[in-house]
Amino acid sequence: MKKRILAVIVSLTLLVLAGCGGSGSEEKETTAAETTAAETTAAETTAAETTAGDAGADTENKNISVILMATNSDYWHMVEAGAKIAGAEFGYNVTVIGPNSESDSVGQSNMVQDAVNNKVAAIVLAPNEPKVLVNATQYAKDADVPVIIIDTNLDTDDDTLYESFIGTNNYAAGKAAAEYLIERLEPGDKVAIIRGLVGQNQHDNRSNGAQEAFEANDIEVVAIQPADSDRGKAVNVMQNILQNNPDLKAVYCTNDEMALGAYQALEGMQLQDQVLTMGFDGSFGALDSIEAGKLTGSLAQKPIDEGYLGVVAAINVIEGKPVEKNVENGFEIVDKDNVADFKADIDSRMEEAGK
Amino acid sequence: MSNTTSNRSKLEAIKQGFGKAGPVIALIILCIFLSIANPNFLTVTNILSVAGQASYSGFLALGMMVCILTAGIDLSIGFTMTLSSVIMATLAVKMQVSPFISLLMAIVSGAILGLINGLLLTAGKLPHPFISTMGTQNIYKGLSLVITGATPIAGLPALIRWPGAAFLSSNRDTFLGKIPVSFVLMVIMFIIFSVFLNYTTLGRHIYAVGGNIETAKLSGINVNFVRTSVYVISGIMAAMGGIILAGRTDSAYPLSGLLLENDAIASVIIGGTSFFGGKGTVLGTFSGVLLIAVLRNGLNLLNVNADIQTVVIGAVIIIAVFIDVVRSGAFTSVRRKRKAQT
Numbered sequence: 001m002k003k004r005i006l007a008v009i010v011s012l013t014l015l016v017l018a019g020c021g022g023s024g025s026e027e028k029e030t031t032a033a034e035t036t037a038a039e040t041t042a043a044e045t046t047a048a049e050t051t052a053g054d055a056g057a058d059t060e061n062k063n064i065s066v067i068l069m070a071t072n073s074d075y076w077h078m079v080e081a082g083a084k085i086a087g088a089e090f091g092y093n094v095t096v097i098g099p100n101s102e103s104d105s106v107g108q109s110n111m112v113q114d115a116v117n118n119k120v121a122a123i124v125l126a127p128n129e130p131k132v133l134v135n136a137t138q139y140a141k142d143a144d145v146p147v148i149i150i151d152t153n154l155d156t157d158d159d160t161l162y163e164s165f166i167g168t169n170n171y172a173a174g175k176a177a178a179e180y181l182i183e184r185l186e187p188g189d190k191v192a193i194i195r196g197l198v199g200q201n202q203h204d205n206r207s208n209g210a211q212e213a214f215e216a217n218d219i220e221v222v223a224i225q226p227a228d229s230d231r232g233k234a235v236n237v238m239q240n241i242l243q244n245n246p247d248l249k250a251v252y253c254t255n256d257e258m259a260l261g262a263y264q265a266l267e268g269m270q271l272q273d274q275v276l277t278m279g280f281d282g283s284f285g286a287l288d289s290i291e292a293g294k295l296t297g298s299l300a301q302k303p304i305d306e307g308y309l310g311v312v313a314a315i316n317v318i319e320g321k322p323v324e325k326n327v328e329n330g331f332e333i334v335d336k337d338n339v340a341d342f343k344a345d346i347d348s349r350m351e352e353a354g355k
Numbered sequence: 356m357s358n359t360t361s362n363r364s365k366l367e368a369i370k371q372g373f374g375k376a377g378p379v380i381a382l383i384i385l386c387i388f389l390s391i392a393n394p395n396f397l398t399v400t401n402i403l404s405v406a407g408q409a410s411y412s413g414f415l416a417l418g419m420m421v422c423i424l425t426a427g428i429d430l431s432i433g434f435t436m437t438l439s440s441v442i443m444a445t446l447a448v449k450m451q452v453s454p455f456i457s458l459l460m461a462i463v464s465g466a467i468l469g470l471i472n473g474l475l476l477t478a479g480k481l482p483h484p485f486i487s488t489m490g491t492q493n494i495y496k497g498l499s500l501v502i503t504g505a506t507p508i509a510g511l512p513a514l515i516r517w518p519g520a521a522f523l524s525s526n527r528d529t530f531l532g533k534i535p536v537s538f539v540l541m542v543i544m545f546i547i548f549s550v551f552l553n554y555t556t557l558g559r560h561i562y563a564v565g566g567n568i569e570t571a572k573l574s575g576i577n578v579n580f581v582r583t584s585v586y587v588i589s590g591i592m593a594a595m596g597g598i599i600l601a602g603r604t605d606s607a608y609p610l611s612g613l614l615l616e617n618d619a620i621a622s623v624i625i626g627g628t629s630f631f632g633g634k635g636t637v638l639g640t641f642s643g644v645l646l647i648a649v650l651r652n653g654l655n656l657l658n659v660n661a662d663i664q665t666v667v668i669g670a671v672i673i674i675a676v677f678i679d680v681v682r683s684g685a686f687t688s689v690r691r692k693r694k695a696q697t
Contacts, residue, residue: 099661105611110652118395135603197505198504
């Protein structure tokens, strides 16, 4: 009976390793796992040797761990692609991991701690909670592992915790999105803003930047309402806003999901030709919608650049080169005129990263 | 005839011994495997940081275990934890209440939230704790979001952070300086539970109620008192886990309890506690907690994606229970055969 338990556990672990351990040796490892189920002890040693060979090849530390907010959305897949391109370009071993959901801050903290214990040369971190992840970053600092923060900065007064922060200036981006709409509106026109959760820093900035630009140009902001970054909620919020303001001329949403939801509501009320719809992020769904002539535009962030620049900064720190403390990752407004080029560029770079 | 009896008792002894040792053996094998697969696994720093990572889940698992021992379940345990830590942080940070009183209030809140679960079941006569605690799970989650305005409360006082963030020695380069206080507290709590469940009246009544509620009633046990108590205990354990997690992350944040009930149930089940109540050991649960923490840590060290980690943990739960079923099945058939021979 002991043998059976042993066999099951060893083969299970092996199956996992075989599933994600890597490219070439996949077949070999799966067979190893099958043999294990039959003959326990002998197979255990062989299997162990195989994995040990896989892991312990490096002589000098070129391992960089990229820990994302989560790994299950288009946005993070693009960051991952950028990080891998940089790793391949400079000959570093870049691994990209992240928890199952963006709300799993404890899981992400543990991942940072484990990466430090794994003795990586540097960590690139997109903290999914700016306060909670401070402690984990402190752990890395105590162990002298340099950390590069991307996307959202930590909420801390101690800026020695990280070497560099690379992210979008959400305030400037919100302003730019509003200015794009202002060019297409008349003074006195009515607009609405649909935003993410109140209190979420990036949504506050995206919303405030746009609001100030609208008001400075005599555009009336009739409503600023949260739809929690959720497409379904945005449909309802948009419908409610239209009840009170049937003469609305534009809506700006602080992410693409909400813009797509708002467009649904407009389409349902046959107002899609009267109201301009602007999103934020440049997600695949939004790009397709822009290409189909639905969404007016989206303020696209540059996730591939974000991942790329994060890893490059990490490499510079490892090699003792100076890095800038705050780097603004650019943004770009995508509308029907440039959407085809924008998509082609993403596709070619995703292909380069082997995604 | 006497031969059969001795054989049977021998079998029983092996079965029981193995039942207790099973999860421990699995844990040891996993550790051996991981230390071969990754040279950074078996380092003092890593092992002790796994201990720290396991500590808050250990408290939740103990709370869950007493509920499952009575054939119940506490799905609200994650957000009971969150809500009590959020109440504590609000008192300490926003209302400037003394840290000691705030800590105390976390435990009191946990007990009250647990009491609500227990009373819904016994006084409210809701058909199964699955339903009542699923309801309170949502209520506690919602209240946590409302109280915090959906943003984390950071900047906790040093006393509140101590259980979750401190180490036995302030000099981090020494061995003691690497042992997290939280892990020591968790081990102490497991020892307390071991004594509580085996040597106190309430502890033995918990097993009795889970084993057969009708028999327990007939033998004069106040069944409703026992069933309410386990949810209060579960609430208190959740609050303690919450204190540790708040210290660990230096914040109380409103979604911290998300899906933690899953890991708690998994640790208890992997540790060999019967889902139908009445059977289970503290040592088993302890191994279950460590098994999940080591598994997560090991998979992180091997750079395995979180999605795959979820698959593995799911598979481990099923395999653990499957082994349990096969084991008891095999022993029963051996016993039958022997009986037939005589």
